[in-house]
Amino acid sequence: MSTFTVTRATLAKDLRMEWRSKDAINSMLFFALLVVVIFSFAFNPTAEESRLIAGGLIWVAFLFAAVVALNQTWARELRNQVLDAYRVSPAPPNALFLAKAVGNFIFVAALEALMAPLFVVFYELRSVGPVWQLIVIALLGTWALVVNGTFFAALSLRTRSREIMLPLILFPISIPALLAMVDATTSILTGDASPDFWIKLLAVYDIVFTAVCLLLFETVLNAE
Amino acid sequence: MTAPAPSSPPVIVLEKLVKFFGRFAALRGISADFAPGRLYVIIGDNGAGKSTLLRIVAGLVEPSQGSFTLLGAKHPRQVAHRIGYMGHAPLLYDELSGMENLRYFAGLYGIRDDEISRQAMRMVGLDPNLSRRVGQYSQGMRQRLSLARAVLHNPELMLLDEPFSNVDARSAHDMTLVLGRVRDQGKTILLVTHQAALMEGIADEFVHMEAGQIVTRGPEAHRTAAAEFGTGTTR
Amino acid sequence: MKKLVPFSILATLAMLGLTSYLALAVAPTEATMGDVQRIFYYHVPSAWVAFLCFLVNFVASAIYLWKRSPASDALAAASAEVGVVFCSVVLLTGPIWARPVWGIWWTWDARLTTTLVLWLIYVSYLVLRRFAAGGQTQALAAAFAIFGFIDVPIVYMSIRWFRTQHPSPVIGGGPGSGLAPAMAHVFLANLAAFTLMGILFMWLRYKLQMKEQAIESAHAQAALKGVAQ
Numbered sequence: 001m002s003t004f005t006v007t008r009a010t011l012a013k014d015l016r017m018e019w020r021s022k023d024a025i026n027s028m029l030f031f032a033l034l035v036v037v038i039f040s041f042a043f044n045p046t047a048e049e050s051r052l053i054a055g056g057l058i059w060v061a062f063l064f065a066a067v068v069a070l071n072q073t074w075a076r077e078l079r080n081q082v083l084d085a086y087r088v089s090p091a092p093p094n095a096l097f098l099a100k101a102v103g104n105f106i107f108v109a110a111l112e113a114l115m116a117p118l119f120v121v122f123y124e125l126r127s128v129g130p131v132w133q134l135i136v137i138a139l140l141g142t143w144a145l146v147v148n149g150t151f152f153a154a155l156s157l158r159t160r161s162r163e164i165m166l167p168l169i170l171f172p173i174s175i176p177a178l179l180a181m182v183d184a185t186t187s188i189l190t191g192d193a194s195p196d197f198w199i200k201l202l203a204v205y206d207i208v209f210t211a212v213c214l215l216l217f218e219t220v221l222n223a224e
Numbered sequence: 225m226t227a228p229a230p231s232s233p234p235v236i237v238l239e240k241l242v243k244f245f246g247r248f249a250a251l252r253g254i255s256a257d258f259a260p261g262r263l264y265v266i267i268g269d270n271g272a273g274k275s276t277l278l279r280i281v282a283g284l285v286e287p288s289q290g291s292f293t294l295l296g297a298k299h300p301r302q303v304a305h306r307i308g309y310m311g312h313a314p315l316l317y318d319e320l321s322g323m324e325n326l327r328y329f330a331g332l333y334g335i336r337d338d339e340i341s342r343q344a345m346r347m348v349g350l351d352p353n354l355s356r357r358v359g360q361y362s363q364g365m366r367q368r369l370s371l372a373r374a375v376l377h378n379p380e381l382m383l384l385d386e387p388f389s390n391v392d393a394r395s396a397h398d399m400t401l402v403l404g405r406v407r408d409q410g411k412t413i414l415l416v417t418h419q420a421a422l423m424e425g426i427a428d429e430f431v432h433m434e435a436g437q438i439v440t441r442g443p444e445a446h447r448t449a450a451a452e453f454g455t456g457t458t459r
Numbered sequence: 460m461k462k463l464v465p466f467s468i469l470a471t472l473a474m475l476g477l478t479s480y481l482a483l484a485v486a487p488t489e490a491t492m493g494d495v496q497r498i499f500y501y502h503v504p505s506a507w508v509a510f511l512c513f514l515v516n517f518v519a520s521a522i523y524l525w526k527r528s529p530a531s532d533a534l535a536a537a538s539a540e541v542g543v544v545f546c547s548v549v550l551l552t553g554p555i556w557a558r559p560v561w562g563i564w565w566t567w568d569a570r571l572t573t574t575l576v577l578w579l580i581y582v583s584y585l586v587l588r589r590f591a592a593g594g595q596t597q598a599l600a601a602a603f604a605i606f607g608f609i610d611v612p613i614v615y616m617s618i619r620w621f622r623t624q625h626p627s628p629v630i631g632g633g634p635g636s637g638l639a640p641a642m643a644h645v646f647l648a649n650l651a652a653f654t655l656m657g658i659l660f661m662w663l664r665y666k667l668q669m670k671e672q673a674i675e676s677a678h679a680q681a682a683l684k685g686v687a688q
Contacts, residue, residue, distance in 0.1 A: 001331070001333065005331070006331065006332060009328060009332075013317070013320070013324075013328050016320070016324075017317060017319045017320065020319050020357075021319055076317075079318060080314045080315060080316055080317070080318065081311055081312075081313035081315055082313075082314075082315050082316060082317055084284055084309070084311050084315055085309075085311075085315040085316075085332075085373065086332065087283070087284055088282050088283065088284060088300075088304065088307065088309040089304055089305075089329070089332040089333060090301075090304035090305045090332070090333060090334075091332040091333075148606070151606075152603075155587075155599055155602065155603065158591060158592055158595045158599060159587065159590045159591050159592060159599070160590050160592060161590055165586075165587065168583050168586055168587075169583045169584075169586070169587055169603060171579075171583075172579035172580040172582075172583050172607075173580060173583075173606055173607060173610050175576050175579075175614060175617075176576075176610065176613045176614045176616075176617035176618075179618070179621055180617060183621060183624065187624075193624060197620050198620075201613070201616065201617055201620070204613065205613055208609060208613070209606070209609075212605060212606060216524070216602045216605060219524060219598055219602055220598070220599065220602055222286075223595040223598045223599055224284060224285055224286075224595065242683060244594075244679045244682070244683075245593060245594065246593055246594070246675075246679075247675065247678040247682055248682060249679065249682040249683045252682075252683050253683070288679075
């Protein structure tokens with residue numbers, strides 16, 4: 001049972017279960033849609049203005065939707081206490097973490113791919129800067145949210161008021177990543193500045209926190 | 225087929241195990257040996273510490289004080305592949321079928337061969353071709369599958385927590401036969417249950433726990449326990 | 460040893476009294492901002508002490524994860540609380556300073572914003588400690604503390620860059636503005652006094668935490684010996 005095989009098997013199992021129940025996808029989609037609609041009531045900007053605020057709006061919508069997914073993927077392991085079966089087995093803890101993180105990444109990325117066109121339509125967005133950079137930002141930023149999110153969701157399993165704890169402990173730590181995502185998206189959309197520094201910052205954030213998560217996950221998994 | 229000679233080293237050695245949950249002492253100094261190839265049934269009232277003891281031996285909970293060795297190792301995680309655990313809850317995924325569940329858990333132990341999972345299902349009296357999701361199983365079927373999951377990787381030591389809870393008489397009886405056969409193959413079994421009567425004739429020894437300590441143990445310990453508290457062991 | 464606590468308290472009070480006098484009466488009045496500027500002698504040292512506390516929290520948490528000693532967890536809890544208090548002082552004195560001088564309460568400038576994020580991170584640490592279930596508080600909080608502290612330089616870098624992209628007024632003057640020598644002495648004196656105060660608070664809070672742990676332990680031991688039936 002190498003880490004890779006277990007990660008792949010766990011990821012496959014999670015995707016299969018999600019496909020059958022569609023719990024996480026449905027709640028995420030519905031939530032994100034709600035947010036987009038409400039935002040477009042609240043902010044009804046001209047095309048020029050919308051380019052300035054779209055960066056922030058998009059990422060706030062994705063952030064809240066991501067939190068919904070993060071809670072769901074661990075909730076699945078608590079039903080029937082099935083997490084115990086994993087802990088008792090010789091399978092490496094980090095394989096479980098990676099499988100959950102990658103699964104979350106897939107869900108949130110899928111959500112982003114679905115929502116982005118909606119935003120473009122509602123806010124009449126057109127990018128002045130290169131679009132491929134937007135994709136890089138989206139990938140790096142999503143991993144930044146998801147890697148810490150998966151870790152803290154596991155952590156909050158062992159707390160009271162689980163659903164409140166996750167955003168509470170995740171958001172402050174994610175502020176630099178959020179700032180990077182929002183400002184980079186805005187700079188690309190308006191073409192006013194180069195997002196290079198933000199891309200580097202996100203890359204550093206991703207590497208550093210992925211390492212910390214992998215180092216500390218076993219402690220959190222076995223904290224009982 | 226026969227149990228190993230009594231001079232074999234004990235499978236589990238517990239040394240003054242203590243476990244606190246806040247101010248509540250669930251285990252108050254348990255010291256005991258368990259010999260290989262025997263089926264031990266742990267009985268006692270709710271809150272006696274039976275489940276806690278099992279979870280510590282399985283490696284799910286760390287003791288507050290004391291130590292233990294298990295299959296020659298200092299910590300259960302070192303010998304995880306030789307331990308099978310059946311929890312109070314089913315430890316199964318409701319959204320997957322029986323075989324899908326077993327296939328996944330087998331993978332955690334490095335087992336790739338589907339035939340092993342199929343055999344485990346057959347051994348507990350379930351049909352491997354059943355595509356029904358576990359969420360739609362009856363309680364008896366669920367407990368059987370949970371047992372299958374625990375024996376899948378042919379562990380030397382089995383830890384079972386209330387395997388017969390809410391299970392129909394037929395399934396329970398079948399499970400006891402399976403357990404007897406497993407023990408006869410030389411495996412050690414620690415089983416927690418409220419239904420001591422079910423295990424009469426199959427168990428090698430009963431261990432009576434009360435308020436976090438072992439009060440008595442022996443092949444007839446369940447009778448003294450029943451007599452003390454006036455609860456007849458009914459069939 | 461028993462005399463040490465009251466003595467330290469008195470010594471710290473005395474020093475604070477002296478440095479406050481220096482700050483409020485002796486230090487020269489600032490040219491452009493006037494007397495309001497004297498808040499600077501409280502604002503900056505508080506920030507420094509808060510950071511020191513969070514550093515202690517990081518080290519204590521790392522030690523806890525390594526050794527699982529109750530003392531390191533107690534120190535982690537104590538330093539986080541004291542750090543949040545000093546952080547709050549920074550966040551309160553900032554606007555008090557900004558309002559009369561620049562006419563605005565808040566300005567999202569790099570240092571103040573970093574302090575706000577720091578405050579958020581460590582408040583969420585304290586909330587986590589409160590909401591964690593039973594025996595796991597220490598391990599979970601320690602793990603979170605590692606994340607929090609490692610985030611600090613990243614937070615600072617990100618906000619600094621954001622501010623160079625989108626400049627706005629900086630409280631307390633830009634990085635280039637220096638201190639007149641007379642002010643510098645008073646500043647250092649206050650810095651020393653605040654550091655002493657911070658260490659004293661951490662120490663007292665640590666002792667309190669250790670006492671609480673001892674009480675819990677005693678209860679547990681009593682339960683252990685308690686008769687079952």
